[in-house]
Structure formats: structure tokens, C-alpha cells
Amino acid sequence: xxxxxxxxxxxxxxxxxxxDVYEKLGGYEGLRRAVTLERQAVIDDVKTSGLRGRGGAGxxxxxxxxxxxxxxxxxxxxICNADEGEPGTYKDRELMLKTPHLLVEGMAxxxxxxxxxxxxxxxxxxxxxxxxxxxxxxxxxxxKGYLGKNIMGIEGFNYDLYVHxxxxxxxxGEESALMSSLMGERGNPRLKAPHAPLPVHEGxxxxxxxxxNVETYCAAAWILKNGGAEYAKLGTERSKxxxxxxxxxxxxxxxxxxxxxxxxxxxxxxxxxxxxGGKLKAxxxxxxxxxxMTADKLDKINLDYESCAASGTMLGSGGFMVFNDxxxxxxxxxxTSEFYMHESCGKCTPCREGTRWLFKILDRITSGGGRExxxxxxxxxxxxxxxxxxxxxxxxxxxxxxxxxxxFREEFExxxxxxxxxxxxxxxxxxxxxxxxxxxLTPA
Amino acid sequence: xxxxxxxxxREPQPAPAKEARFSELAxxxxxxxxxxxxxRKAACLxxxxxxxxxxxxxxxxxxxxxxxxxxxxxxxxxxxxxxxxTMYNLRKxxxxxxxxxxxxxxxVKGAYEVVHKLEKELGVHVGGTTSDGEFTLSEAECLDFCxxxxxxxxxxxxxxxxxxxxxxxxxxxxxxxxxxTPAKLADSIVKTLLPGASETGGGSYSVEDLxxxxxxxx
Ligand SMILES: Cc1cc2nc3c(=O)[nH]c(=O)nc-3n(C[C@H](O)[C@H](O)[C@H](O)COP(=O)(O)O)c2cc1C
Ligand code: SF4
Ligand code: FES
Numbered sequence: 001x002x003x004x005x006x007x008x009x010x011x012x013x014x015x016x017x018x019x020d021v022y023e024k025l026g027g028y029e030g031l032r033r034a035v036t037l038e039r040q041a042v043i044d045d046v047k048t049s050g051l052r053g054r055g056g057a058g059x060x061x062x063x064x065x066x067x068x069x070x071x072x073x074x075x076x077x078x079i080c081n082a083d084e085g086e087p088g089t090y091k092d093r094e095l096m097l098k099t100p101h102l103l104v105e106g107m108a109x110x111x112x113x114x115x116x117x118x119x120x121x122x123x124x125x126x127x128x129x130x131x132x133x134x135x136x137x138x139x140x141x142x143x144k145g146y147l148g149k150n151i152m153g154i155e156g157f158n159y160d161l162y163v164h165x166x167x168x169x170x171x172x173g174e175e176s177a178l179m180s181s182l183m184g185e186r187g188n189p190r191l192k193a194p195h196a197p198l199p200v201h202e203g204x205x206x207x208x209x210x211x212x213n214v215e216t217y218c219a220a221a222w223i224l225k226n227g228g229a230e231y232a233k234l235g236t237e238r239s240k241x242x243x244x245x246x247x248x249x250x251x252x253x254x255x256x257x258x259x260x261x262x263x264x265x266x267x268x269x270x271x272x273x274x275x276x277g278g279k280l281k282a283x284x285x286x287x288x289x290x291x292x293m294t295a296d297k298l299d300k301i302n303l304d305y306e307s308c309a310a311s312g313t314m315l316g317s318g319g320f321m322v323f324n325d326x327x328x329x330x331x332x333x334x335x336t337s338e339f340y341m342h343e344s345c346g347k348c349t350p351c352r353e354g355t356r357w358l359f360k361i362l363d364r365i366t367s368g369g370g371r372e373x374x375x376x377x378x379x380x381x382x383x384x385x386x387x388x389x390x391x392x393x394x395x396x397x398x399x400x401x402x403x404x405x406x407x408f409r410e411e412f413e414x415x416x417x418x419x420x421x422x423x424x425x426x427x428x429x430x431x432x433x434x435x436x437x438x439x440x441l442t443p444a
Numbered sequence: 445x446x447x448x449x450x451x452x453x454r455e456p457q458p459a460p461a462k463e464a465r466f467s468e469l470a471x472x473x474x475x476x477x478x479x480x481x482x483x484r485k486a487a488c489l490x491x492x493x494x495x496x497x498x499x500x501x502x503x504x505x506x507x508x509x510x511x512x513x514x515x516x517x518x519x520x521x522x523x524x525x526x527x528x529x530t531m532y533n534l535r536k537x538x539x540x541x542x543x544x545x546x547x548x549x550x551x552v553k554g555a556y557e558v559v560h561k562l563e564k565e566l567g568v569h570v571g572g573t574t575s576d577g578e579f580t581l582s583e584a585e586c587l588d589f590c591x592x593x594x595x596x597x598x599x600x601x602x603x604x605x606x607x608x609x610x611x612x613x614x615x616x617x618x619x620x621x622x623x624x625t626p627a628k629l630a631d632s633i634v635k636t637l638l639p640g641a642s643e644t645g646g647g648s649y650s651v652e653d654l655x656x657x658x659x660x661x662x
Contacts (some may be wrong), residue, residue: 087547094450126587128600128632136642165633167489168531184488186528205482248549254591288548290583335551339585387482429551
């Protein structure tokens with residue numbers, strides 16, 4: 001079976017969000033084991049595990065941890081990226097809501113290994129319920145001496161953990177924008193390497209900073225408890241362990257599924273009860289930013305970084321969206337481009353203007369005003385955004401459009417030629433309620 | 445999210461009045477939170493959350509000015525932050541702010557029908573507030589609980605698996621409820637930021653609690 005519950009092992013246990021239940025089931029053993037090891041040995045264990053960042057990019061976690069200076073000339077800050085904003089993803093929500101201590105433990109372990117001064121869990125403002133569970137877990141961990149001064153009796157292991165709430169911005173999930181936001185600024189990204197020092201050398205407040213996703217820290221807690229080698233037994237050659245996939249859309253049993261890396265995509269589809277309301281048309285496997293896949297290609301895709309990339313898509317954050325044949329891909333892409341237009345931070349021109357143009361053209365096509373050459377125009381704008389924008393949001397706005405045109409070009413052509421949906425009147429998503437008055441002021 | 449571009453733009457208002465509305469407790473909260481960071485500026489987002497609670501669910505210029513004064517920042521710095529994030533209300537909202545997710549999954553699962561139903565039920569368009577001040581209706585971008593589509597956020601709560609059929613029931617319950625207001629949302633967020641706040645079970649605490657390391661607040 002494809003499902004392998006490591007992080008989710010105890011998610012159904014009543015009261016697992018409380019310290020006593022969590023400890024009874026082996027909680028904080030990872031931290032206990034970690035502090036018996038040299039700091040470098042903790043990082044090496046993470047290296048052995050092969051864990052890669054679960055926030056979307058899949059960067060090897062141990063390299064980041066190892067990059068933090070081994071001295072404490074400056075304070076070291078650890079950030080947990082809990083700004084989960086990628087449409088289709090809701091794994092961090094469940095991890096924080098059900099097993100908040102796993103995250104607190106993971107961040108305490110990272111605090112030990114990376115000589116952390118303080119940690120900040122940056123949670124999106126909408127996630128009040130998960131944040132409250134984290135608040136409770138942190139308070140309980142302080143009481144138990146897993147956080148604070150001289151943690152677990154170790155002289156000089158001082159580490160504080162704080163909650164920081166966002167206020168509604170997808171862009172703040174991008175790590176440099178997140179750092180701006182944490183420092184009390186607008187959520188604009190910052191200059192990156194090679195033009196600026198890496199965050200592990202100079203992040204927030206010009207100090208070494210580690211940024212990892214919620215699932216990454218949770219996996220680190222599991223790894224330190226069970227050993228990196230144990231984690232590395234699961235998965236494929238280059239994608240180790242498990243990945244939590246959030247399944248949504250036209251599917252019988254939408255939920256978070258923790259699967260072993262390399263699980264065939266169709267197995268997950270089956271485990272989730274299969275498509276509902278029609279025939280399977282397409283799947284977006286990794287959140288709205290990744291290219292859409294047609295149903296006939298799915299049997300070749302496994303859920304790991306390499307297999308997804310080989311098929312022309314990405315595993316991303318694991319936002320797995322299923323669409324049946326009532327879905328109009330052009331309308332879907334219009335809604336996608338609207339999301340990126342709204343969330344663009346406005347710092348750089350290709351993204352700020354480009355996302356708006358993409359939306360305007362797709363809006364025009366789906367309002368029956370499509371013109372010959374619109375597809376080429378869309379592709380041209382995408383190529384002007386992709387790789388030319390200041391941060392990854394621009395790229396993420398372009399990829400799905402390019403992917404959709406590649407996979408479903410005939411639907412775009414149909415819209416332009418016939419001025420109506422190839423699916424018919426009951427296509428989803430339906431056209432929206434109101435048109436943005438600001439956008440209609442300037443005709444395309 | 446079509447409407448939000450205009451509906452959250454501030455109406456013309458006079459220059460910020462020099463009034464201070466933060467209670468003694470609010471000031472203690474802000475000072476506690478500011479101590480979590482090496483720089484006071486980092487307390488800007490939390491400060492705006494406190495202000496949104498103290499100023500009854502939105503941020504008039506006076507609220508921005510007060511946050512700026514208390515953190516030693518300029519008005520424009522704080523205004524810049526307040527206008528960047530969608531959850532800071534620059535206009536007063538209804539007693540309940542209904543934010544229906546119409547992003548990808550919710551859209552294909554019928555979010556627009558829910559929005560239409562609400563428009564009919566409340567007699568307002570997206571972006572509007574009912575004449576009795578009870579409800580403001582908005583669209584939201586992905587609230588990231590897509591498996592439970594259609595999702596609607598009201599105050600600090602998510603309502604899930606909404607359909608045109610069951611949404612009326614939610615509205616009726618909300619009419620009766622004193623909770624889920626914009627100020628309550630801000631209050632819940634402030635509480636998650638305060639070490640030891642869970643010891644009170646989410647209830648109230650005093651300035652002394654905040655200052656006393658041995659008290660219920662750590
Ligand atoms: C536009 C954009 C949005 C992002 N949103 C998130 C997010 O919501 N959560 C997250 O963990 N990472 C997000 N990321 C990825 C982060 O920049 C960063 O790579 C990640 O937090 C690193 O953690 P990891 O190594 O554990 O994956 C986003 C990236 C971009 C470009
Ligand atoms: S690509 Fe540019 S405009 Fe878009 S979010 Fe990034 S920095 Fe902002
Ligand atoms: S699409 Fe509505 S919660 Fe994600």
C-alpha cells in the first residue's frame with residue numbers, strides 16, 4: 001500500500017496535541033537523542049536521511065543546516081515557514097492542528113544543531129486554529145523544559161520559540177519576503193545570492209537564518225527519533241522518505257495522505273476513492289504553480305521529485321488537485337492567473353504587469369472576445385515573466401499557463417473560435433460574480 | 445478575488461487625530477511582543493493586529509498613527525505595511541465579515557454558487573455591506589483547506605463544505621452570535637502571540653499576568 005504514516009502516525013490519537021499523550025507515545029525522544037549527540041552528528045543524521053525541503057523547492061535540508069556558522073558571533077535565527085498559501089495545499093494546517101508538538105520538537109532539534117538563539121513560527125493570519133494549538137504546545141514545552149534556558153539541563157542550550165502571525169499574503173511564503181515580513185515590513189522579497197549573502201549567513205537582522213517548512217521540521221523530529229538510516233529506507237534513489245499530499249477537487253475522499261516517495265500517482269488516486277462527478281480529465285500534482293497533467297499521462301508519473309520533473313510537472317508542495325471532465329481548463333487558468341495577479345507583490349515589472357496581462361487576456365477570451373494570436377500572446381508574455389522576475393512568484397504564475405496550453409491547446413482554440421466553452425453551459429469553474437471595475441477601465 | 449482591489453481602499457478621511465486608544469493591557473501586550481524581537485520595528489504586524497482589535501475591527505488613520513508612535517516608526521512606514529496585507533481592514537466591515545474562498549478547488553466545487561446565494565440572501569454584491577451593518581461579503585484567495593471546499597472564513601473560524609443549500613443556516617447562526625467579528629479575529633491572533641496565553645484557555649488575563657513571569661502567563 002502506498003500510504004506510509006510516519007508524521008501522521010498518531011494523528012488519530014485523541015489528545016495527541018497535549019504534552020502528556022505525545023510524550024507517552026514517544027514524543028520528544030528525538031530531542032532527547034539529539035542532545036546526546038554532537039551538533040554535527042545531528043546534521044549528519046539529517047544528511048543520512050536524505051531529507052529534502054518540503055516547502056516546494058526540495059532543497060537538501062542538511063546543506064542549509066550545515067551552512068549555519070558553527071560559532072555564535074552573531075545570534076542565529078530559525079524560522080518555520082507556516083505561511084502555507086499555495087492553492088491546493090493544506091498539509092501544514094493539519095500537522096499544526098493535530099500534532100503541534102512534532103513541529104515544536106523539530107524546531108528544538110534544529111535549535112540545538114544550529115546553535116539557535118530564537119525560533120519564529122511564521123503562521124499565515126487565517127490559520128488561527130492551528131496557531132492556537134502551536135501556542136499551547138509551546139507553552140507546555142516551556143513548562144517541561146524543552147524550550148527556554150538550559151534546555152534539558154544542558155548548560156548554555158538557551159532557545160526561545162515564538163509565534164509570528166502573517167496578515168494575508170501569499171507572497172510571504174517566499175522565504176526572503178517572509179523575512180521582510182517578520183522584520184515588520186511589507187512582504188517584498190530581498191536580493192538573493194549570488195548578488196547578496198545566503199540567508200544562512202545573513203538573513204533576518206543581518207544574522208544567520210535558517211528557513212524550513214513545517215513538514216521539513218516535523219520530518220526532522222521523526223528522523224532524530226528513529227535515525228536517518230531508517231528514513232532513508234523509504235522512497236527512491238534521490239527522493240527519500242514520505243511526502244504528505246493534500247488531495248482536493250473532484251475526488252471521493254479529499255484528505256491529506258502521507259505516501260512513500262515514488263508511489264505511483266494512480267495509486268494515490270485510488271486510495272483517495274477516485275474521481276467523482278464524471279471522467280478523470282486532469283490532475284495538478286503539486287499546487288497551483290505547477291503544470292497541469294492530462295489523464296492519459298498519469299500512469300507514467302510517480303510521486304517523487306524526479307519522476308514529476310521527468311513528466312514535465314513538479315511535486316511542489318503536494319497540493320494534488322483532481323479535475324473531472326466538466327472542468328473547463330481555460331476558465332480554470334483564468335482563475336489561476338487571477339490568483340497570481342492578486343498576490344503579486346508589485347516589486348518587479350515582469351510579474352506585476354505580466355500577471356495582470358495574463359488575466360486580462362484570459363478574461364477577454366472567456367468573455368467571448370478572444371482574438372487570433374491570443375495563444376501566442378499568452379505564451380510570449382509567459383516567456384517574458386519566467387526567469388525574468390525578481391522572485392519565484394512570477395515563474396509560478398507563468399508555468400501553469402504554459403503547461404495548460406501545451407496540454408489543452410484545443411480548448412483555448414475552441415474558446416477563441418466559438419466564443420464559448422467547449423464543455424458547455426455547465427462547465428466549472430463558472431464565470432465569476434463581478435468583474436473587477438479597475439480592470440475594465442483600461443481596455444486590453 | 446475580483447472585488448478586493450477597490451473595496452479595501454480607504455475612503456477619504458481627515459488627517460489622523462492624535463488620540464491614543466490602546467488600553468493599558470494593549471500596551472503591555474505590545475511591549476511583551478516587541479521584546480520577542482531584536483528590533484521594535486518587527487512588532488509592526490502584531491501592533492497592527494492589536495490596533496485592529498482596539499479600534500473595533502479596522503484601521504483608521506488614527507490607529508496607524510498610534511502604532512507608529514508606539515513603535516517609533518513613521519506613519520508612512522506603518523501605512524505601507526497596513527495596505528500590503530489583505531487581512532488588515534482599511535474600511536470598517538460589517539459585524540461579520542464573510543470571506544468566501546473562490547480559488548481553484550472551491551471554484552470548481554461550487555464556490556460561486558455559494559457567493560450568488562449569499563448575494564441574494566443578503567441583498568448585497570461582493571464587496572458590499574448590508575444596510576444593517578451585519579454582514580460584509582468578500583471573495584478570498586485560497587484559504588488552504590481545499591479538501592473541505594467550499595470554505596468561508598468568518599472572524600477566527602472556518603466554515604467548511606458549504607453549498608448554496610446549507611449556507612443560509614450559517615448566516616442565521618451568525619446573526620445570533622456575538623462571536624466571529626473582525627475585532628474577535630484580531631484578538632485571537634494577538635493571543636497566539638503571547639507566551640503563556642494558552643494557560644488561560646483563551647480567556648482574559650490582566651496586565652499583572654503579562655508582567656509576572658510566575659503567573660499564569662509564563
Ligand atoms: C511565491 C512563493 C511562495 C511560497 N510559499 C511557501 C509556503 O507557503 N510555504 C513554504 O513552506 N514554502 C513556500 N515557498 C518556498 C520557500 O521560499 C522556501 O523555499 C521554503 O520555505 C524552504 O523550506 P524547505 O527547505 O523546508 O522547503 C514559496 C516560494 C515561493 C517562490
Ligand atoms: S516576481 Fe516580482 S512582483 Fe512578483 S511577487 Fe516576486 S518580486 Fe513581487
Ligand atoms: S481553494 Fe478554497 S480553500 Fe483552497
